[in-house]
Amino acid sequence: xxxxxxxxxxxxxxxxxxxxxxxxxxxxxxxxxxxxxxxxxxxxxxxxxxxxxxxxxxxxxxxxxxxxxxxxxxxxxxxxxxxxxxxxxxxxxxxxxxxxxxxxxxxxxxxxxxxxxxxxxxxxxxxxxxxxxxxxxxxxxxxxxxxxxxxxxxxxxxxxxxxxxxxxxxxxxxxxxxxxxxxxxxxxxxxxxxxxxxxxxxxxxxxxxxxxxxxxxxxxxxxxxxxxxxxxxxxxxxxxxxxxxxxxxxxxxxxxxxxxxxxxxxxxxxxxxxxxxxxxxxxxxxxxxxxxxx
Amino acid sequence: xxxxxxxxxxxxxxxxxxxxxxxxxxxxxxxxxxxxxxxxxxxxxxxxxxxxxxxxxxxxxxxxxxxxxxxxxxxxxxxxxxxxxxxxxxxxxxxxxxxxxxxxxxxxxxxxxxxxxxxxxxxxxxxxxxxxxxxxxxxxxxxxxxxxxxxxxxxxxxxxxxxxxxxxxxxxxxxxxxxxxxxxxxxxxxxxxxxxxxxxxxxxxxxxxxxxxxxxxxxxxxxxxxxxxxxxxxxxxxxxxxxxxxxxxxxxxxxxxxxxxxxxxxxxxxxxxxxxxxxxxxxxxxxxxxxxxxxxxxxxxxxxxxxxxxxxxxxxxxxxxxxxxxxxxxxxxxxxxxxxxxxxxxxxxxxxxxxx
Numbered sequence: 001x002x003x004x005x006x007x008x009x010x011x012x013x014x015x016x017x018x019x020x021x022x023x024x025x026x027x028x029x030x031x032x033x034x035x036x037x038x039x040x041x042x043x044x045x046x047x048x049x050x051x052x053x054x055x056x057x058x059x060x061x062x063x064x065x066x067x068x069x070x071x072x073x074x075x076x077x078x079x080x081x082x083x084x085x086x087x088x089x090x091x092x093x094x095x096x097x098x099x100x101x102x103x104x105x106x107x108x109x110x111x112x113x114x115x116x117x118x119x120x121x122x123x124x125x126x127x128x129x130x131x132x133x134x135x136x137x138x139x140x141x142x143x144x145x146x147x148x149x150x151x152x153x154x155x156x157x158x159x160x161x162x163x164x165x166x167x168x169x170x171x172x173x174x175x176x177x178x179x180x181x182x183x184x185x186x187x188x189x190x191x192x193x194x195x196x197x198x199x200x201x202x203x204x205x206x207x208x209x210x211x212x213x214x215x216x217x218x219x220x221x222x223x224x225x226x227x228x229x230x231x232x233x234x235x236x237x238x239x240x241x242x243x244x245x246x247x248x249x250x251x252x253x254x255x256x257x258x259x260x261x262x263x264x265x266x267x268x269x270x271x272x273x274x275x276x277x278x279x280x281x282x283x284x285x286x287x288x289x290x291x292x293x294x
Numbered sequence: 295x296x297x298x299x300x301x302x303x304x305x306x307x308x309x310x311x312x313x314x315x316x317x318x319x320x321x322x323x324x325x326x327x328x329x330x331x332x333x334x335x336x337x338x339x340x341x342x343x344x345x346x347x348x349x350x351x352x353x354x355x356x357x358x359x360x361x362x363x364x365x366x367x368x369x370x371x372x373x374x375x376x377x378x379x380x381x382x383x384x385x386x387x388x389x390x391x392x393x394x395x396x397x398x399x400x401x402x403x404x405x406x407x408x409x410x411x412x413x414x415x416x417x418x419x420x421x422x423x424x425x426x427x428x429x430x431x432x433x434x435x436x437x438x439x440x441x442x443x444x445x446x447x448x449x450x451x452x453x454x455x456x457x458x459x460x461x462x463x464x465x466x467x468x469x470x471x472x473x474x475x476x477x478x479x480x481x482x483x484x485x486x487x488x489x490x491x492x493x494x495x496x497x498x499x500x501x502x503x504x505x506x507x508x509x510x511x512x513x514x515x516x517x518x519x520x521x522x523x524x525x526x527x528x529x530x531x532x533x534x535x536x537x538x539x540x541x542x543x544x545x546x547x548x549x550x551x552x553x554x555x556x557x558x559x560x561x562x563x564x565x566x567x568x569x570x571x572x573x574x575x576x577x578x579x580x581x582x583x584x585x586x587x588x589x590x591x592x593x594x595x596x597x598x599x600x601x602x603x604x605x606x607x608x609x610x611x612x613x614x615x616x617x618x619x620x621x622x623x624x625x626x627x628x629x630x631x632x633x634x635x636x637x638x639x640x641x642x643x644x645x646x647x648x649x650x
Contacts, residue, residue: 019422019465187418188428191478194377195432195485196405205431209422 026289033285036278043275047094056085058092058245067261078264080250081257082243086264089245090271096157096246098275100239101227104161108168109219115169116176117211121184121203131177137170146229150238160239164226168219175218179211213290220283224276231272247272317391318352319489319521320376320408325349325385327371341594345371346382347545350620353489358515358522360536360553362529362568364590368545369525373493376523377410389489406436409482413494415474419466425451425477426462432484443484450480453517454510472503479510483518491523496531508535529572533557538626541565544593544601547620551627561629564602600632612639 027033046053055076062083070078070086077086119130137145149163183189184207192202231248233239240246242253250268257265326349330342346368353359361369374380376387378394378401389407392399412418419428429447434440448458454476456469466474475495482490492511496504508531515522524535532539533553540550541562549562560566567586586605591597597604603613612632620628621635632638 187412187414188420190379191410191412191418191481192420192431194379194405194410195435195481196402197431197435201435205423206420210420 023286023289027285030285030289033282033289036281036285039274039278040282043094043271043278044098046091047098050091050095054085054088054091056088058084058088059243060084067257067264069261070263077267078261080254080264086267089250090247090267092245093247093250093268093271094275096240096244097227097231097248097272100157100160100164100230100246101223101275101279104164104226104230105168105219105222107161107165108172108222109215111165112169112172113176113212113215116173116178116215117180117203117207119173120177120180120211121199121207123181123184127177127181131174134170134173134177137167138174142167142171142225143229143232146233147236147238150233155238155241157240160230160233163233164229167229168222168226171222172215172219176211176215179214180207183207183210217283217287217290220286221280223283224279227272227276227279317355318388319355319390320353320523321386321388322349322351322372322376323386323388325372325375325387326383327375327380328383343593344545344596345593346375347596349385349542349545349547351540351547351550353521353523354538356519356521357537358524358535360532360539361523361525361542362527362532362539363542363548364527364568366544366590366593367542368593369527369542370493371545372542373410373491373523373525376491377408378405406485407487408489408491409485409487410491410493411475411478411482411495413497415471415478415498416466418478419474421466424463424465425456425469426458428466428477429480429484432481436485446484447480450483451477453483453514454480455506456480470503472499472507475499475503475507476510479507479514483514486518487520489521489523491525493525494527495524497526497528504531511535529557529568541568544590544596546601547628547630548602549627549629549631550620551623551629552625555625555627559627561623561627561634562602562631563606563608563633565629567605600630608633608640608642610640610642 062079065072065075065079065083066081068075068079068083070076072078075085075087077090080086080089115130115134119127140148146160146163146167149166150160153159153163189202189206192206197205227247230239231246231251234246234248235252237252240249242249247268251265251272254261254265254268325346327346328342328344330340349368349372351359361372363369371380375382375385387394389399389404394404395401423431426444426447429450430438430440430443433443433446438446448462451458451461456473456476461469461473461477466477469477475498478495495511496507499507511522512535514520522535524532526532526535536553538551539553539556541548541556541564543564548564549556549560551561556565557569560569564586571586588605591601591604597614598617599615600606600613600618603609606613610632616632616638618630618632618635618638620630623629623634632640633642636643
């Protein structure tokens with residue numbers, strides 16, 4: 001009788017590929033996501049290799065060559081208000097900007113997923129209690145919360161990372177909680193419970209694999225937000241301190257030159273825009289690659 | 295309790311036939327489960343759904359008990375209560391003479407012996423696990439080594455008609471519905487249970503695949519010495535599978551008895567109506583009108599007296615006030631209808647008594 005059921009199935013040439021392999025093959029076909037990924041990789045690579053590829057010293061200024069336009073000999077992207085090479089500073093700036101974009105999201109991903117999955121799986125009053133506490137953070141706009149926390153902790157890179165992490169934890173925890181609550185009532189989780197597995201085993205084998213994907217996609221989208229918020233904090237003088245090259249801070253110091261050299265002044269903003277939109281487009285592509293079929 | 299002398303003997307192993315052939319494998323007594331919101335901080339008590347409202351039945355060793363009824367009559371809730379997925383409000387579960395959750399039979403060893411096959415073959419398989427990992431999960435949890443449990447999974451897959459060489463490494467979305475349900479059956483067998491609860495296990499399958507899976511279930515029952523609780527709304531399938539049949543209506547047992555007796559000589563008007571509602575296979579003898587119309591009453595507020603009286607064509611005054619108890623109509627056949635009880639005061643009761 002099995003023969004009848006099997007006849008309809010074409011025998012695969014090789015063992016079926018895993019879920020992530022099929023996500024990967026769909027992602028590669030997504031042109032927009034691939035372009036975005038390429039841009040991200042180029043910026044990251046440039047930031048890592050900055051000492052080798054940057055044409056000048058990011059800190060050495062020249063009082064007689066301040067605010068040169070794009071295309072000045074020796075200054076391919078112009079010079080800033082202290083006569084430092086813009087191209088060099090943009091390359092070096094990627095280091096801190098991307099660091100400030102990724103690290104808070106990564107930290108919040110770990111903590112937020114933990115809280116959300118725990119609350120979602122345990123359910124009941126524990127869930128209600130944790131989620132109501134999380135809701136308190138939603139009462140503040142994230143920009144204000146980041147500024148308030150940074151202001152309270154004091155200026156500095158570490159403090160900005162801490163405050164950004166705190167801003168993102170509730171958002172990720174909420175997503176994690178809602179996905180976990182959905183998964184928890186699936187028949188396969190009940191079947192696992194029926195087979196006598198403990199909560200820890202069920203979460204490890206049956207829940208994590210099914211919730212981490214959506215949480216990860218959501219978190220990828222937050223990287224751009226984190227970069228913009230970090231730039232905002234630097235702009236306000238709460239994040240990175242001068243003369244450290246960082247896109248947000250560069251945007252801040254160059255704003256006085258908006259009338260004399262508008263194109264040069266806009267460059268750091270352009271970098272923030274390009275990087276964050278690339279992260280957004282890539283996370284969109286990842287989402288649709290993962291959604292097709294489970 | 296009746297087996298005090300037995301208990302003095304050597305302590306039986308988990309999985310052994312402890313109570314002897316006379317003890318029902320599973321005895322359910324006065325099971326009650328009401329869903330609803332209890333009054334809490336800042337909330338008022340919500341409406342209470344009486345999903346299962348005092349259900350008592352036994353399942354003998356090696357038999358198949360079919361449970362039938364319309365949607366919402368509490369069939370699946372009974373299954374989930376037996377599986378301890380949800381906790382009953384009250385009532386007792388005795389498995390082979392031992393209370394479930396007692397010292398003699400803790401939840402872990404009970405769960406090794408009772409497994410369940412779910413209706414939705416897709417939702418009951420983890421999309422991220424291969425077929426072999428799904429089947430091997432249970433044995434792994436109960437302490438088998440990775441190698442042992444995979445070997446066992448391959449054996450079981452072979453047994454349910456899925457060649458491990460081709461299917462073991464596949465994911466649920468890569469196989470058909472019938473094949474998925476075979477995987478679910480293999481998983482159910484992986485812990486070597488004694489009782490298998492099949493909750494609408496074949497309802498979502500094509501008719502041809504359904505027949506294959508039903509035959510597989512019959513073969514497995516013989517091979518592994520299983521006992522089945524077979525829940526379905528499909529009367530033909532229940533008749534084909536079951537030794538005894540229990541008909542449920544609005545959270546209560548309407549009729550229970552040997553399958554042949556219930557199907558050929560139903561003694562509850564609801565059972566008769568259900569049977570009459572089956573499409574006729576004979577074109578010269580078409581089903582003319584629906585013998586039962588409308589939906590069952592809302593279980594939030596079930597009618598007083600006999601719950602079926604709002605749709606019953608034999609309704610009398612006594613039905614609206616007094617709830618009928620399960621009455622023996624002979625041959626281990628019980629029915630919860632006033633007409634079967636000569637002392638109930640129902641005008642048809644005497645005729646029924648005479649006919650019986």
